Amino acid sequence: MEEILAKFKIEGTPVEVKPLGSGLINDTYLVRTDGDAPDYVLQRINNAIFTDVELLQHNIEAVTRHLRSKLAGCDDVDRRVLRFIATDDGKTYCRDAAGNYWRLSVFIPRATTHQTVDAEHSYHAGRAFGNFEAELVDIPDTLGETIPDFHNMELRISQLRDAVKRDAAGRLAEVQPIVDAIEARAGEMCLAEQLHREGRLPKRICHCDTKVNNMMFGDDGQVLCVIDLDTVMPSFVFSDYGDFLRTAANAVAEDSPEVDKVEFRRDIFEAFTRGYLESASRFLTPTETELLPYAVTLFPYMQCVRFLTDYINGDTYYKIAYPTHNLVRTRNQWRLYECTMELRPYMSRFIAGCMGQ
Numbered sequence: 001m002e003e004i005l006a007k008f009k010i011e012g013t014p015v016e017v018k019p020l021g022s023g024l025i026n027d028t029y030l031v032r033t034d035g036d037a038p039d040y041v042l043q044r045i046n047n048a049i050f051t052d053v054e055l056l057q058h059n060i061e062a063v064t065r066h067l068r069s070k071l072a073g074c075d076d077v078d079r080r081v082l083r084f085i086a087t088d089d090g091k092t093y094c095r096d097a098a099g100n101y102w103r104l105s106v107f108i109p110r111a112t113t114h115q116t117v118d119a120e121h122s123y124h125a126g127r128a129f130g131n132f133e134a135e136l137v138d139i140p141d142t143l144g145e146t147i148p149d150f151h152n153m154e155l156r157i158s159q160l161r162d163a164v165k166r167d168a169a170g171r172l173a174e175v176q177p178i179v180d181a182i183e184a185r186a187g188e189m190c191l192a193e194q195l196h197r198e199g200r201l202p203k204r205i206c207h208c209d210t211k212v213n214n215m216m217f218g219d220d221g222q223v224l225c226v227i228d229l230d231t232v233m234p235s236f237v238f239s240d241y242g243d244f245l246r247t248a249a250n251a252v253a254e255d256s257p258e259v260d261k262v263e264f265r266r267d268i269f270e271a272f273t274r275g276y277l278e279s280a281s282r283f284l285t286p287t288e289t290e291l292l293p294y295a296v297t298l299f300p301y302m303q304c305v306r307f308l309t310d311y312i313n314g315d316t317y318y319k320i321a322y323p324t325h326n327l328v329r330t331r332n333q334w335r336l337y338e339c340t341m342e343l344r345p346y347m348s349r350f351i352a353g354c355m356g357q
């Protein structure tokens, strides 16, 4: 670690490095320094998933630069947008002797992340993510897809079909009923790609991983800063709206085995939607707004397909803590999907009400 940290232009002397956070993809550490120097967040980038680190960091630098420019004059800028530290050769990442990629950002003090949120936090999160998208509408740089077709439902279905065909871990028989249930809904769930092909649905710069734990809250309950920017890329707005509600409005964690306790919480939905529309309605098209309830159903469905695909493949993508972890996640997300499908008419009515219709 010392060797890696020495490549970055940091202030102070590192005195302690310890694991941080609960991400399923990268490895994250908190680096404490002595004296008044800031602490840092050190991350080993999962290069098997983010294969183009150059592009990844290009996106992140462009996004943080743009957000920073919009915050000019505001105090506390370093707590509101991530700041990545350059290496001696002017990049925001380096490689170690084993070929691993690392990057370093300033740790945001006096802020917390949550695994679950209440309605009040959800309202602020809605405003923050709507605002995040709104601020990036006029970003001058071109961003690439750090994971090509990341939220492309058609691709996720085809990856599931490939996994089913290979049955690499011999787990197919056990999950055939849920594969069939997914297949029965595949056509309607790929609506976004279809509308995009018809020129009726734009792509915009989105965060694409709006899990509750990817934002930092200040003492006042407001969102200070959106973090985990690896997946910021062009996508449908459904990504950010849908993925937040997938994690925040589920009454239990995404990997809870207590499937009968899965429930879609309306208080969270209503608060988040109010916040989101307050900041996002200034750029959303009528089609995007009308399809927000579809987005709420799309993300549990897509996540279910992704967890199941990984389970069938023998757990090659997500970190797991026990052998059936991905299967438990799959069942949980399927139940959530069913809950959201039942609530679509109610969600449409609520959104129309917010829009004053």
Ligand code: GN1
Binding pocket: 022, 023, 024, 025, 026, 049, 208, 209, 211, 214, 228, 231, 254, 303
């Ligand atoms: C991953 O890195 P983390 O844990 O925030 C995943 C998301 C999934 C999520 C499911 C790059 O996010 O897309 O929704 O796990 N990120 C990537 O918990 O695949």
Ligand code: MG
Binding pocket: 022, 023, 024, 211, 213, 214, 228
């Ligand atoms: Mg994360």
